[in-house]
Amino acid sequence: MVDINIVLLNYFCKDDITRAVESLVSDTKDCKYDVQITVADNSENKDGMKETLQKFPQVIYVDSGGNVGFGKGNVNGFKTCEARYYFVLNRDTIIPEHTKTIERIIAYMDAHPRIGCIGPKLQNMDGSLQYSCYRFDLPSILIKPLKQINFDQKYTWVKKHADKLIMKDFDHKETRPVDWVLGAAMVVRKEMVDDIGWFDDRYFMYLEDADWCHSMWEAGWPVYYVHDIVIRHVHVRDSAKVPGFFKAIFKNKLARIHAKSWVQYLWKWRGNHKYYKSKV
DSSP states (O other), X not given: OEEEEEEEEESSOXXXXXXXXXXXXXXXXXXXXXXXXXXXXXXXXXXXXXHHGGGOTTEEEEEOSSOOOHHHHHHHHHHTSOEEEEEEEOTTEEOOTTOOHHHHHHHHHHHOTTOOEEXXXXXXXXXXXXXOEEOOOHHHHHTHHXXXXXXXXXXXXXXXXXXXXXXXXXXXXXXXXXXXXXXXXXXXXXXXXXXXXXXXXXXXXXXXXXXXHHXXXXXXXXXXXXXXXXXXXXXXXGGGSSOSHHHHHHHOHHHHHHHHHHHHHHHHTTTOOOOSSOOO
């Protein structure tokens, strides 16, 4: 069993995956822990991902057999190599140079054995803050689809709830428990997985991070935002590329998937929308 299994999910984004892997290989050079990097491929290798990874002999390649979605794809990667910690890491991320980020993640988790999941601070590529921790605030979750299509930039009432959802009132300069962290970078503990399981595979994509963190809190596994572990993230919002709610639903497949996941989440947790540790 390795110390950490880091999984990157490919869906026709070979160049992004290659850059992310290069940054991970650099970061984990001479690491004192046993680190596995895994690429789970939802593209059936139609973009040549497997061949590209041959220059990284330390990387495991897993063919998912098709586009099985975000959660299932990541779990395919996790199951190839048992680890003390599992790291969901988006393809459009970069580990800053000379930071020993992976080593510090493992050390933090080892020092806090009751924490089920952590999310590092995410920054845009220019170093500015990217909001990556959230509240289980029902009114804000109800308007989440409007934020995804940028209505928070048009309507004050949407912005009010959107800001509450992404914890804009928190300065992000302290480590603290939060309701949920963004699935672009989340580290989970094996004991937590053994207790509650992996991502709920009813979600094809979107809100599986919120759902998993919700289940963690329900089972007594705290979720933390760790402010001094930093990862750069491009954060491409493909579901927001078509403007307008109805246009997005009818013209943007990812917007429809996002809306479906939103409904599934609300239905699953109906009557159980509450704060855990992020209420101010």
